[in-house]
Amino acid sequence: MSDPLPPPRKSDLPVRAASAVAMLAVAGTALWLGGVWKTGFIALVGVAVLAEFALLLRKILPNPAFFAAALIGAAVYVGLAVLALIGLPTIMLVLVLGLVIATDTGAYFTGRAIGGPKIAPSISPSKTWAGLLGGMAAAALWTAFGLGMISAAAIALGGGSDTHFVVVPLRTAGLSALAGAGLAIAAQAGDFFESWLKRRAGVKDSSRLIPGHGGVFDRVDGLLPVAIIAGWLWQLA
Secondary structure: OOOOOOOOOOHHHHHHHHHHHHHHHHHHHHHHHHHHHHHHHHHHHHHHHHHHHHHHHHHHHHHHHHHHHHHHHHHHHHHHHHHHHHOOHHHHHHHHHHHHHHHHHHHHHHHHHHOOEEEOOOOOOOOOOHHHHHHHHHHHHHHHHHHHHHHHHHHHHHOOOOOOOOOHHOOOOHHHHHHHHHHHHHHHHHHHHHHHHHHHHHOOOOOOOOOEEEHHHHOOOHHHHHHHHHHHHHHHH
């Protein structure tokens, strides 16, 4: 007599969807309220990311001296991203968040549809070169469209303190698209960096804080380097 078949694995899609809706609602409300609410929300996310970062480093570096040095580096990395996000006007913050989402979405669907050679299978087995190019293309389209719309609105409204980011290198759609594609590479690099940390730590997720999604670090790994670069560009504008 054959062994009974194991029960089918229950899908976590409803949990993931509910968590995603909740995250979007909280983040959207904080951005809409602006001011101290936006700043407080970004700072709280930064604290959560740094705490999960520290947990990963503790698993990787049992030596206290090495752990302390790495933790300082982690604090600088996360802190720069937090300060950059706080300093960006809401409309630019939405543009940056949309770019990271476009990168992840484009990479996911292109990678699944085309497949092909892996970028770094020992770090992140699911990521392919085709997916990277798809993410770059999606980010390029999003950035060209977003900056184009913002520039048009700035001109129509006669400019203002929140529109000085329309700098010369980004006035054409082509250069805007190139900037978006470059930031997509930065987003993927941030994703790979966290994946490498989790591999070294021997864990799947940075934590179990968000049902169906892992930790906060898992959700914003690609946003951190993009935020730092975007904040730097904003200061130059």
